[in-house]
Amino acid sequence: MSGLFQERYEAGNSLVHHLDARIKVVTAILLIVGIVLTPSGAFPAYPLLWAVIGSLAVIGNIGAWRLARLAAVALPFTLAAATLLFTTPGQPVVALMGLWITDAGVTRFLDIVIKSWLSVQVGLLLSITTPFTDLVWALSCLRVPNPLLAIIGFMYRYLFTLKEEAERMLRARAARSGSIVGYKSGGGLLWRTRIAGGMVGSLFLRSYERSERVYAAMLARGYSGQIKARIAAPLSWRSIGLGAIPVLIFLAIQVMARQAWSG
Amino acid sequence: MFTPILALHIPDGFLSVPVSVVGWLLAIILIAIALRQTRQQFGERQIPLMGILAACIFAGQMLNFPVSGGTSGHLLGATLAAILLGPYAAVLVMTCVVGVQALLFQDGGLLALGFNIFNMGIVAGFVGYAAYKWVWRMMGGSPVTQFAVAGIAAWLGVVIGAAVCALQLAVSGTSPLRIALPAMVGIHMLIGIGEALITVGAISFVRQTRPDLLNADSTQVATLGSGWIAVGLVIAIALAFASPLASSHPDGLEFVAEQSGFLQLAQNPAYNILPDYTVPFIQDQALTTIVAGIIGVLVVTGVGIGVARLTGRRPENSRANAPQTSSSR
Numbered sequence: 079m080s081g082l083f084q085e086r087y088e089a090g091n092s093l094v095h096h097l098d099a100r101i102k103v104v105t106a107i108l109l110i111v112g113i114v115l116t117p118s119g120a121f122p123a124y125p126l127l128w129a130v131i132g133s134l135a136v137i138g139n140i141g142a143w144r145l146a147r148l149a150a151v152a153l154p155f156t157l158a159a160a161t162l163l164f165t166t167p168g169q170p171v172v173a174l175m176g177l178w179i180t181d182a183g184v185t186r187f188l189d190i191v192i193k194s195w196l197s198v199q200v201g202l203l204l205s206i207t208t209p210f211t212d213l214v215w216a217l218s219c220l221r222v223p224n225p226l227l228a229i230i231g232f233m234y235r236y237l238f239t240l241k242e243e244a245e246r247m248l249r250a251r252a253a254r255s256g257s258i259v260g261y262k263s264g265g266g267l268l269w270r271t272r273i274a275g276g277m278v279g280s281l282f283l284r285s286y287e288r289s290e291r292v293y294a295a296m297l298a299r300g301y302s303g304q305i306k307a308r309i310a311a312p313l314s315w316r317s318i319g320l321g322a323i324p325v326l327i328f329l330a331i332q333v334m335a336r337q338a339w340s341g
Numbered sequence: 342m343f344t345p346i347l348a349l350h351i352p353d354g355f356l357s358v359p360v361s362v363v364g365w366l367l368a369i370i371l372i373a374i375a376l377r378q379t380r381q382q383f384g385e386r387q388i389p390l391m392g393i394l395a396a397c398i399f400a401g402q403m404l405n406f407p408v409s410g411g412t413s414g415h416l417l418g419a420t421l422a423a424i425l426l427g428p429y430a431a432v433l434v435m436t437c438v439v440g441v442q443a444l445l446f447q448d449g450g451l452l453a454l455g456f457n458i459f460n461m462g463i464v465a466g467f468v469g470y471a472a473y474k475w476v477w478r479m480m481g482g483s484p485v486t487q488f489a490v491a492g493i494a495a496w497l498g499v500v501i502g503a504a505v506c507a508l509q510l511a512v513s514g515t516s517p518l519r520i521a522l523p524a525m526v527g528i529h530m531l532i533g534i535g536e537a538l539i540t541v542g543a544i545s546f547v548r549q550t551r552p553d554l555l556n557a558d559s560t561q562v563a564t565l566g567s568g569w570i571a572v573g574l575v576i577a578i579a580l581a582f583a584s585p586l587a588s589s590h591p592d593g594l595e596f597v598a599e600q601s602g603f604l605q606l607a608q609n610p611a612y613n614i615l616p617d618y619t620v621p622f623i624q625d626q627a628l629t630t631i632v633a634g635i636i637g638v639l640v641v642t643g644v645g646i647g648v649a650r651l652t653g654r655r656p657e658n659s660r661a662n663a664p665q666t667s668s669s670r
Contacts (some may be wrong), residue, residue: 085445086446101390107451110450114353114356114358127546137375153449155352158355158515158525159517178659191354192354193354194354195353195354196355201353201447201451205446225376225380225387226372228435229387229395229437232393233392233393233395233397233438235392235592236393237396237431239396240393240399242670243400244400247404248403248404268538271541271542273406274538275542275543276405276542277544278416278421278546279543279546279547279550280546281400281401282394282421286551286554289386289394293385296389297385302385303388307602322475326464341424
């Protein structure tokens with residue numbers, strides 16, 4: 079569970095780290111669109127797409143293989159697409175538990191798995207090489223409404239505080255829940271959910287009251303309902319050019335996939 | 342392991358690009374409404390309150406309880422947030438939670454984020470809130486039934502969120518509806534029980550310690566009028582998604598045929614981008630119907646909101662800056 083809370087950003091000195099955050103966000107979105115738009119069954123395209131992402135990971139000092147492994151977190155969701163193996167009409171290939179897996183089904187399923195795996199790699203690349211504050215700033219330059227970003231900024235600021243608050247609660251519960259192996263301890267399921275519910279309610283109240291204190295402190299420091307955004311420096315042609323390189327390669331792969339390999 | 346939290350976060354690659362775009366449009370419109378409404382409801386407190394509570398829901402998703410065999414139940418939080426803060430605040434809080442999960446922790450994709458926000462924030466929050474309000478009123482509004490109603494609402498929020506998610510997967514051709522819908526709904530009927538029990542526990546705790554927060558609802562009535570517009574919007578959009586599925590009926594087919602002349606015109610460019618995009622059991626016409634249905638719903642809603650704005654300016658706006666609770670430590 080604590081893995082969910084690990085800060086992704088890893089400080090670094092690479093070209094990818096130094097690239098303007100606005101360029102990185104736009105490039106990442108374009109790359110993901112490119113991945114998702116790849117026609118079904120164009121399998122030669124996928125190693126090429128991965129090669130581009132992998133080389134970005136190498137340039138960014140993350141390592142292509144490590145990025146690929148980190149991206150496996152999204153794979154459990156592919157269960158949702160597994161039924162396509164059986165339900166897509168096509169030539170039967172293998173029988174499994176009395177159901178026929180079709181060739182078209184295998185194609186479609188692999189398509190979805192590879193696409194989601196590649197997309198997660200792009201997302202990871204973005205968040206490993208970009209500090210979250212820069213990410214939020216880049217979004218504000220892309221016209222995401224400022225109040226929403228201010229809220230997200232606040233959330234980020236208190237995320238780890240409240241995470242520790244929740245961890246303290248869990249630790250306290252564990253400390254009070256001693257049990258002897260082999261003997262039943264504590265209450266039934268309903269009792270356990272009531273305790274968990276009480277913890278959630280307590281966390282909510284602590285957060286609510288914390289927000290009241292924070293608001294009072296902000297008022298005392300002259301808060302007037304506006305959060306000032308950082309001023310955007312003009313984009314340099316160099317960073318636009320650097321961001322365009324992977325996008326153009328993806329475009330070329332798309333064209334090839336559509337001309338030659340689409341099944 | 343396949344944790345319940347992951348089960349509703351759609352990664353990229355599972356939704357087709359047109360479906361993702363529709364999701365983003367829906368999310369953007371509803372987030373804009375929610376930003377305005379919470380601004381009216383909380384005034385200057387909006388930013389710190391929403392931000393910290395978003396962090397709270399995020400952290401609250403860690404608070405689990407053991408069920409059996411190594412599995413554990415935990416919270417999604419949309420309905421809880423909606424009951425405690427009102428539906429618009431819940432939309433914002435959940436938007437931030439889901440958005441940060443995608444941006445920072447790769448829990449759910451970036452393209453799919455629009456529909457992830459829609460499913461987990463907007464649908465789960467509004468359905469839960471509407472169920473809570475309606476059922477509680479029907480039961481006479483007594484405090485004893487409040488807990489039961491909150492539990493049912495939380496359960497419904499999760500289950501309907503999952504059903505909507507299954508529809509999106511089906512429309513994208515990722516998972517056939519006849520399998521995705523029962524599977525998603527079935528799993529989340531179980532997960533929803535955990536959600537319901539935790540929500541009830543949390544509500545009863547808040548009721549014991551800060552009853553003023555639960556009764557603060559009377560100050561939120563101001564926003565309720567347009568709340569039903571948004572609820573209606575959600576239901577209408579869900580229906581728009583379901584509309585082509587009904588088209589195996591002769592009536593539905595006729596309806597589609599009637600519309601498709603104009604629809605084909607409108608949709609041609611989108612299909613040139615995706616020439617051999619195949620949807621296993623819904624033909625392209627289905628997608629056009631959905632897109633057209635949603636556009637229609639949005640236009641009608643826009644007109645409706647415009648008319649409502651013109652006919653009735655609410656005087657309650659002046660209350661926006663009044664603090665809702667007095668206590669501070």
